[in-house]
Amino acid sequence: LRNGRLVAEWGEPHRVDMTFSVTKSFLSTVAGLAWDQGLIKDVHDPVADYVDDGGFDSDHNRKITWDMMLRQINEWDGSIWGKHYSASNPNDILRPPAEPGTVYEYSDARVNRLALALLRVWKRPLPEVLKEQVMDPIGASDTWRWNGYRNSWVMIAGQRIQSVSGGGHWGGGMWISARDQARFGMLSLARGNWAGNQIISEDWVKMARTPGKLNPNYGFMNWTLNTDHKLMPNAPADSFFHSGAGTNRIWVVPSLNLVVVLRWVGGDHFNGFVDRLLAAVS
Incomplete structure (x- = not known):
């Protein structure tokens, strides 16, 4: 999309598919709504x-603070839904958790602990909050869904x-179309x-796009930043993307x-795509 208009699309943009860790950007958005509405004060x-x-x-x-959870620098110690925090990173078994706020580490188990914490704050299903306050207002379809696990009921x-x-x-995780x-x-x-x-x-979006001190290419999950052109050398420095496995990206x-x-x-073709697209719109 350029200047608010659909310029090109291909494949099956209406097909609902797993978006992997792009889900984290929707999760942090629900955290932002809680902050905006005073459910999280700071x-x-x-x-x-x-x-x-x-x-906790x-x-x-x-x-551990909310900011540490959102930036994946929390070093939370524990298990959730039958998975130890080291399940995402087996090498963690070889070391004890570091002091919270001192190490950046991408951890799905710890992200799931954040999701549960936000559920405790909202006291209602997070997909319901997202649908009511974000997805419906922006005109998304009703085909997307956001699931937990068989044992993640509370x-x-x-x-x-x-x-x-x-x-x-x-x-x-979240299943959603490219259009949504x-x-x-x-x-x-x-x-x-x-x-x-x-x-x-806008204040929340600004915080989400602020580079972390321990990982300048990561803001709030999963706002991936192009600080110093490190991730996309030829793209503008203000570029960012919501990122997930399989090069699922909202750039x-x-x-x-x-x-x-x-x-x-x-993934090895992403920057080549970026270069070609930038040449096309220049």
Whole structure:
């Protein structure tokens, strides 16, 4: 999409398919809605101040903030839905968790712990929140779905609710069409605004796009940044993408008013695609 108009598409853009860790960007958006609405007062607050299910009770885990969870620098210690935090990174078995906030490590188990924490805050299904406050207002279809696991059900206020996952590990995750992802990309491009309606605050989008100190190419999950042109050497520095396995990417270039949804492009071909597309729009 260029200047808000569909310029080209191919394949099956309406087909609903797994988007893997692009799901994390939808998860962090639900966190942003909670922050906008005062359910989370400060991203630097400890999660333990909001969640009392035992997952953040230890001296180690009590130090973990929402910001650390969102930037994947939390070093949360524990298990969730039968998976130890090291399940995503088996080498972690060889070392104890580091001090929270000192190590960047991509961990789906810890992301799932964030999803459960946000469910505790919202006290309602996160897909319901996303649909009501984001996807319906931006005109997305009703074909997408966001699943958890068979064993990720919890009781909250007398209601049995499934906690969703933040990616495709071990099942679960989000299934969504390229067309609906393009709408989410347009929302990101417009800094949270859709047709004059501020869906998520511009302040939140600014924080999400702020490089982390431990990984300058990572903002809030899964806003992947092009800091110093490291990931996309020939693309504008303001480029960013919501990223998942299989080169599932929602690529956004604010300076070119450009949104591109890619699926199942070999990772080693991504920058070649970027170069060709930039040449076409220059």
